[in-house]
Amino acid sequence: MKQYIYLVGLLLLLHSGYSSFEYHKFGIEISLDIKLESLIGVLLIIIGSIINIENESFLTIDNKVIKNKAKYLKFIKMSDAVQLGESLGVTDYEEYNTRLPFINI
Amino acid sequence: MAIDNEFYYTPSIVANKHKLQHVQDVASLVLGVASGIMSLESINGFVFYFIGITLTNLLFYIICTEQQPYKFFKNPLHEIFIKDLFNNISGYIMMWCLIYALVKTNS
Structure with a gap:
């Protein structure tokens, strides 16, 4: 479960990165949804890293x-x-x- | 100020420090990736880093210390928010430059 948060965050970052790459290829200013997607990816990975430091039993x-x-x-x-x-x-x-x-x- | 005659358990202090360090490492690298994707430039990137890392520390403070920070850190506000503010900036700049260059290769 914990690792899937990392995975989803990484996929979001990858997707927004590729979108940003394509936008730059055509010289268009990147739109708000790409920024939002990358920010959500960042948030998910940070939350994942905080959850992953849980004490072991x-x-x-x-x-x-x-x-x-x-x-x-x-x-x-x-x-x-x-x-x-x-x-x-x-x-x-x-x-x-x-x-x-x-x-x- | 009261005399501090409390005994501390050093392995726990070290373990907590390592956990905070882990969260900050991951956060700074990922923030670098995000600022590269958004192709931030000059002061905006640094402002983004400081806001992002402070929010991360705030999340850590709220989630991990469970409303009793003095049980886990000797001086929680200083140790979590201020002490390691500049430690991870090199990793941030590395990821920022890398992703910025990758994103802008074909433009």
């Missing part, structure tokens, strides 16, 4: 899907930021902590 070891409380960005305060790791049971540094030489036997 995580799967715990008990097969539960855990979502970030904020939809797009991450909390910067320590007290808010560590809550996701606590509900998930891992930290951001889990990759390093569970390296073979680091495991406490």
Whole structure:
């Protein structure tokens, strides 16, 4: 779904670009609908890029899907930021902590 | 001013910055394409860039920070609207010139 917004925006831009090219070929001033089409294309791509930065959700070891409380960005305060790791049971540094030489036997 | 004894989580700050950067990169390139298609010239192109990028930042501010910007940025207004205003202008000018030249090749 998210990628289709990009696709529609790109198609609009491509079409308006080609129209503008043809208009210039005959030396006519480009009309309002070409400008509007390109502006709508720009708007769609920008909205698509904003939607695409959404936070991913995580799967715990008990097969539960855990979502970030904020939809797009991450909390910067320590007290808010560590809550996701606590509900998930891992930290951001889990990759390093569970390296073979680091495991406490 | 109150003493700032709040602890911040650096990976989140970096992640938010990267997300804002991504949106601004895409926006500046696409705005360049649009201004090339509309064959804007001289100051009009720069005015178009500043209006476009500010509107993008406004959209980001409204959609992404969910009415609580201080939870995601230390100084949201400065970080979102002012700090990176000139960073992406080179990419914008590149796309502007390229598309302008392509559109005008046969005229």
